[in-house]
Amino acid sequence: MFFASDNTGPVHPSVLEALSAANEGYLPSYGAEDAMGRVTASLREILGAPQAEVRLVATGTAANALLLATLSRPWDTIFCHELAHIEQDECGAPEFYSDAKLTLVNGPDAKMGPEALEAAITASATGGRSVHQVQAGPVSLTNVTERGTLYTVDEVTTLAGVARAHGLPVHMDGSRFANAVAALGCAPSDLVRDLDALSLGGTKNGCMGVEAAVIFDPEKAWEFDLRRKRGAHLFSKHRYLTAQMEAYLADGLWLDLAGRANAACARLAEGLASVPDIALMHPPEANMIFFEAPRALHAALHAKGARYATMAPLDGDGAARIGARLVCDWSAREEMVDAFVEAARAG
Amino acid sequence: MFFASDNTGPVHPSVLEALSAANEGYLPSYGAEDAMGRVTASLREILGAPQAEVRLVATGTAANALLLATLSRPWDTIFCHELAHIEQDECGAPEFYSDAKLTLVNGPDAKMGPEALEAAITASATGGRSVHQVQAGPVSLTNVTERGTLYTVDEVTTLAGVARAHGLPVHMDGSRFANAVAALGCAPSDLVRDLDALSLGGTKNGCMGVEAAVIFDPEKAWEFDLRRKRGAHLFSKHRYLTAQMEAYLADGLWLDLAGRANAACARLAEGLASVPDIALMHPPEANMIFFEAPRALHAALHAKGARYATMAPLDGDGAARIGARLVCDWSAREEMVDAFVEAARAG
């Protein structure tokens, strides 16, 4: 019963096979292989962005930090939700790469609302252009959010509109972009229409370690290239990043895998919702849910072999009820889900 | 006839198989998998360094930049040869990660001599501790050097002695460490005895993308961990870095592959040495050689399908003779080597 993260599962067989298939003879290095052209073409089509430039890196943090650095200046502040991965889980990588600050915006279910974003931007620019404060910079949205909820297409459009009205670029941390698209049932192009940059994740959804950094303004690509190399994120044997991404995008595999993860998670949420003593903390909308349960129940589940993260230590003596996170990846089987629900019900 | 780099060839089958073998079920992420413990133990034994800490990253530039940052302070200068990879080919990554400067040391065959190093260190500290100059920091040796030559064990000991006498730490850029050990016929432990940090390469020698950052003082490991995460170089599905390195070290595969590359290169050097009009530029000591030849000969070789880098454009109108680099990796076959020599002889 493994629900600790969507980075603890295996790679999808098609991705592994692609690595083998790519392992033939000599190829130019550093992204000059032909297949990279195909990946770019494929993503341009999927995202409805014929001008977009695509670069591959191996970690989601690299995609986020490099893209945000490319969109900002050292004296800017980046607007994001206070629970955003770039604030909470990247040990300051966005600041390291961009030299910019982060301004935190509140909102339920890990989502910024347009009023809160507007207020934060306006507050950062009080009194007009002043040299004493950092300047308003990019807005970064996480979709799927860090609480497993979704920004709808309309919500993205609205938030991007707020940013645009202030002349600010928009970035989406899409480490679970596939899960968002699959859950929303929208066209991928609808979700990126208003973006300047997208981190499109592969690692959490069946790949080994590859993320697409999508730059919608091609004039920014050269700066990204230099930042990527300078950050030591340009792979010499780049073909193996490309092969993963090509397999991932082929025949809709990326959406298929995300759909499986979402379905497993929906089943899990439904099951847990019926367990007394368990309360879901946010609407279950993609492949990750949060629930509150008595400390003893968590302990019992762990004793039965369940693996997942709790928001406080189980052996502490704090609150009686503790929050926890469950994540499903593409490989989560129904039996495992059912076993967990059963174990939870048994207490 | 592909000699452009040792990063243009395929991955050794054992490494690919290890990726498949690792692709089973759930495992903790971020390096907490059991196999990482085995990799550390294995490298400690190979290097004769029972206290050393080992971390894996995916690029050689990341290993170099993170290790140098860990060994230096922002107001330091790092001493290296003027042809070092960290100076010439990393787009400023060492400076980006460390905030330190690089002080360039000259010397034939891409090697620093002890007098030149001593002079550079002394010059940087003229007049004693002064706040107006950057301070003397780590010494970084590249072995195999960027001209395909070697530092012997004695030479490393001597240079490290110069550094030690000034209280400076020593780093080795060993992106071709296996080639150096295989060519020198020494124990790996002999070559690292005087080091504070080693970048031990896998990528150029049969792996897909993995380098071991070896930290000989374990107290420095936590800082390295934070720098790695902050630099976005900590892999979530870390097991696939570990699997590569484990397969690479198993049963001496790393030295076996390096030996093959070195042997192919020796055959190539021997063949070219007998070609009139061709002059080797440096002693051929590992898996990379440099030679000078008439512009027309380079053009003819390229026309016949040879792929390698020249030190000036072939279609320019500069010097009549042009330098060039040839690199063999583990997969370079004798027939390919012989075909190239034959083509060179034919002109």
Next chain:
Amino acid sequence: MFFASDNTGPVHPSVLEALSAANEGYLPSYGAEDAMGRVTASLREILGAPQAEVRLVATGTAANALLLATLSRPWDTIFCHELAHIEQDECGAPEFYSDAKLTLVNGPDAKMGPEALEAAITASATGGRSVHQVQAGPVSLTNVTERGTLYTVDEVTTLAGVARAHGLPVHMDGSRFANAVAALGCAPSDLVRDLDALSLGGTKNGCMGVEAAVIFDPEKAWEFDLRRKRGAHLFSKHRYLTAQMEAYLADGLWLDLAGRANAACARLAEGLASVPDIALMHPPEANMIFFEAPRALHAALHAKGARYATMAPLDGDGAARIGARLVCDWSAREEMVDAFVEAARAG
């Protein structure tokens, strides 16, 4: 009627005279003049810190940023109130110098309470030492605060105790340290007993441009020296910084000037408190007060020549009542204070 800031007034005559007196003949540069030794001795005695090292810089932002950089590591976060000068008014200088983040703590009257600080530190270290989050770093207290209130000696001791319990160093932004000491009536040594570093301001209190950076652990001084030079804040004709500070500290001038400013401000607060329609926003404790008044009253005051900052533009169409800040420096005369109160009463 000038209350815009304590940096808009003139320099005290004694400080100007000291500049003239220092303007004789040749002296070694960069702080090696004898007078700097006297300044250090004087501050050690005043602060009861015989080991402390003292360095002079010309701006308060430089003192704060360099001291915080010296106390922190690039992957740390600095805890401060959300209204702190280092967060609000330095355009990211602390982050630029330290590479660290800022974690904002709330609290009334611009003061962090011990529970809020404890909660922020604990939250930053949830789950123990994790590489995914920035690490807990220095705590920075502003005294006088940015709302004109004071941390008492006991409050500083309590907050420093919270920091100490987590092994964190403590910095005080004392750009108005003299005003704090004068208002508290304490010994300066009482207020710094628990500090690792103090920015002791001179500029706002009668000097031209000089701040003392006090480093209580002398082993940190060399790092500060390098950071100061590297930040371009080491003055060649340093004697003119020294002369200012020496005159400032001589015969208690610094406390005398602060006392005058505080007294003028107390008179101002008392006067305004009696004006209908005006409400003080925070306890008036030092040389700076905040008050709320109808938009029309602000407009009338400005029309009469009053100069001070309002927290929203007067020509906007927002709230009917607007907050504003009034600051008194050493040169604020009673007549000016009384004229302002009178004008406010007249409406």
Next chain:
Amino acid sequence: MFFASDNTGPVHPSVLEALSAANEGYLPSYGAEDAMGRVTASLREILGAPQAEVRLVATGTAANALLLATLSRPWDTIFCHELAHIEQDECGAPEFYSDAKLTLVNGPDAKMGPEALEAAITASATGGRSVHQVQAGPVSLTNVTERGTLYTVDEVTTLAGVARAHGLPVHMDGSRFANAVAALGCAPSDLVRDLDALSLGGTKNGCMGVEAAVIFDPEKAWEFDLRRKRGAHLFSKHRYLTAQMEAYLADGLWLDLAGRANAACARLAEGLASVPDIALMHPPEANMIFFEAPRALHAALHAKGARYATMAPLDGDGAARIGARLVCDWSAREEMVDAFVEAARAG
């Protein structure tokens, strides 16, 4: 006999008087005082640059580092002579502010020749635009050079032409700009015609601590403003920087003082040239000379009270002859010069 530096002498009385004159009543802070407009107008006229923006900082290192940061990008390299102040004497401040590297160019008498500069730029861009190397960035000329020699107007034009041909901006470190103009007898505008940025020094030539950062493209000024604030170099009581610079520029005082320093130095050079055993190391062209003399002569001069820097310790046991530097500022009197020459002749 004080020749250690032009930062060891006093401030010219007119500059001190200007500080007193500025010390009246309330003035807006941070450079908004009227006098700053006059300084800008004055420098625009002097430099023949009606569009130029002018900003004041207190140290030459700040002017250099902030201007170079404004002209470069983090992945650039700045071309300068290997003896340049920005390389030798600023503890890495230019790199700290710009994140760029420095590429060192050789040349006699501390001057870059056009061929050497061309070669360095070309070498940095071998093979065209490559992501593996840092990119060619600004060219920085020091005039007066660090060996007391001059770039003529024609030489500046030629070097700037080399930079322009590669699309690179040009910066002049003019911490002794007044000495250069006075010595060359040119119009100031001739010397800056081809510049993008100029650090125009005041501190070494009779001021207390003020340098003008001149930005010839006004569109770059806002970035400079933000960098200055973020670097903690924006003075609150800015009027006292302005007052110094206004007095310095008034009635040609700046050129008058530089002429005095140059004349004293010419007398010194002429005197020393006639002393057997003393050899001037570079043409004496401005207010700073270098000479070689026997160790014993240096020791004798120091024993007689002379103060100046030698290029090796006098109590060492190295070379028999040692180089040394002598600098004259505006206040160097003929008698002091003559006494030194006499002492040197006496041995």
